[in-house]
Amino acid sequence: MRIIVHTGKGGVGKTSVSAATALRCAEMGLKTIVISTDTAHSLGDSLEMKIGPEPIQLYDNLWGQEVDARYSMDKYWWRIQNYLINVFKQREGLDDIVAEEITILPGLEEGAHLLWINQYFETQEFDVLIVDAAPTAETLRLLSLPDASRWWFERTMNLMKGMTGRLLRPLAKPLFGTDLPEQEELDSVQRLFDTLSKVAGLLANPELSTMRLVMTPEKMVIKETQRTYTYLNLYGYPTDSVICNRIIPPEVTDPYFSAWKDSQRKNLDLIGEAFGGLKVLKAPMFNSDIGGLDDLRRLADALYDSTNPSQIMTSEVGTHSIEHDLETGDYLLRIPLPFADKTDLDLYRSADELTVRVGPYRRNIVLPYALWKLETGPANFVEGALQIRFVNKQTE
Ligand SMILES: Nc1ncnc2c1ncn2[C@@H]1O[C@H](COP(=O)(O)OP(=O)(O)OP(=O)(O)O)[C@@H](O)[C@H]1O
Ligand SMILES: [Mg+2]
Numbered sequence: 338m339r340i341i342v343h344t345g346k347g348g349v350g351k352t353s354v355s356a357a358t359a360l361r362c363a364e365m366g367l368k369t370i371v372i373s374t375d376t377a378h379s380l381g382d383s384l385e386m387k388i389g390p391e392p393i394q395l396y397d398n399l400w401g402q403e404v405d406a407r408y409s410m411d412k413y414w415w416r417i418q419n420y421l422i423n424v425f426k427q428r429e430g431l432d433d434i435v436a437e438e439i440t441i442l443p444g445l446e447e448g449a450h451l452l453w454i455n456q457y458f459e460t461q462e463f464d465v466l467i468v469d470a471a472p473t474a475e476t477l478r479l480l481s482l483p484d485a486s487r488w489w490f491e492r493t494m495n496l497m498k499g500m501t502g503r504l505l506r507p508l509a510k511p512l513f514g515t516d517l518p519e520q521e522e523l524d525s526v527q528r529l530f531d532t533l534s535k536v537a538g539l540l541a542n543p544e545l546s547t548m549r550l551v552m553t554p555e556k557m558v559i560k561e562t563q564r565t566y567t568y569l570n571l572y573g574y575p576t577d578s579v580i581c582n583r584i585i586p587p588e589v590t591d592p593y594f595s596a597w598k599d600s601q602r603k604n605l606d607l608i609g610e611a612f613g614g615l616k617v618l619k620a621p622m623f624n625s626d627i628g629g630l631d632d633l634r635r636l637a638d639a640l641y642d643s644t645n646p647s648q649i650m651t652s653e654v655g656t657h658s659i660e661h662d663l664e665t666g667d668y669l670l671r672i673p674l675p676f677a678d679k680t681d682l683d684l685y686r687s688a689d690e691l692t693v694r695v696g697p698y699r700r701n702i703v704l705p706y707a708l709w710k711l712e713t714g715p716a717n718f719v720e721g722a723l724q725i726r727f728v729n730k731q732t733e
Pocket of ligand 1: 583
């Protein structure tokens with residue numbers, strides 16, 4: 338099975354590329370499903386079919402689904418959240434709005450998409466799963482959810498576990514104005530978060546998953562795409578290609594477009610340099626918008642020619658790696674963060690966890706057992722990667 342996630346700035350062509358790629362895979366005989374995680378779904382329009390929150394077959398070998406973000410995610414969560422709000426209000430004297438703010442877990446609503454990804458992985462009913470993701474910010478929130486929620490959840494769960502004992506239960510209502518959540522509810526939330534972690538693992542597995550960055554050859558779009566690439570690397574999600582859409586074709590000779598063409602040419606060079614290791618796939622600006630199977634086939638032809646889009650495009654996928662220096666016993670953790678701003682980067686270490694913050698995004702990397710007892714040595718930025726040495730004191 339192959340999972341392909343298309344992400345990128347708003348309006349660059351994610352939905353069209355997802356639909357075209359899915360159609361191409363299906364027509365090559367691969368059993369394919371394309372799911373849209375954007376709340377403003379337009380996948381159905383692109384494929385000229387009505388698509389709903391449950392998967393439906395659209396054509397031979399091709400299924401589609403527009404995931405409903407609210408689906409089942411808050412079934413149990415709201416009770417736990419309610420309870421926490423009351424605890425914070427009563428115990429910490431916080432006002433309503435602040436109490437509510439801290440109990441909101443960003444991205445949780447969108448987590449339903451991850452649960453579907455998990456289901457399709459479990460059932461293995463498709464050869465290819467294509468994700469038409471929401472514009473960058475939401476997708477990053479979604480992809481960081483397993484990590485953020487684990488961090489957040491472990492702490493609140495511990496807090497709550499201490500209070501769910503028999504002694505406290507009868508006191509809960511008078512104290513906090515609400516019953517404690519039942520064990521069953523806590524367990525299902527725990528299971529939910531476990532599944533989210535598992536999906537993060539699936540998406541971070543380069544044998545299984547790949548992220549593709551859709552963009553247009555415009556300066557601002559390139560900048561944002563570079564930032565996205567950094568954050569994807571931060572979370573260890575492998576990217577194998579960039580898809581450059583809406584390139585004005587050579588047959589357009591109207592002088593009105595000549596400045597546009599010049600700047601696109603320069604920006605295409607920039608893309609080649611900036612995303613060095615990644616394959617750059619290109620599609621022209623068509624003479625009208627893309628809708629329906631014929632248009633999608635034309636787009637797929639431009640992007641993939643006769644190759645199979647479900648194949649990995651480059652093996653230079655940037656995920657973090659750990660090397661063991663047998664001589665010193667040191668370990669070197671390498672996290673590729675191309676384009677990261679060194680001045681906007683923080684690092685915290687607890688025994689079993691390393692927290693890297695780049696801009697507004699934070700990543701908790703659970704360290705392998707071998708690293709727990711080692712001290713964090715110097716951190717350097719080498720060739721677009723953050724390198725952190727874990728020093729084995731015993732041999733020093
Ligand atoms: N290469 C192209 N040539 C002409 N029109 C295009 C091309 N690529 C996309 N379009 C059109 O541009 C519009 C936006 O494309 P699309 O919906 O695929 O982008 P998106 O990235 O999914 O947008 P959103 O962020 O809103 O979800 C659509 O009307 C689509 O038909
Ligand atoms: Mg879209």
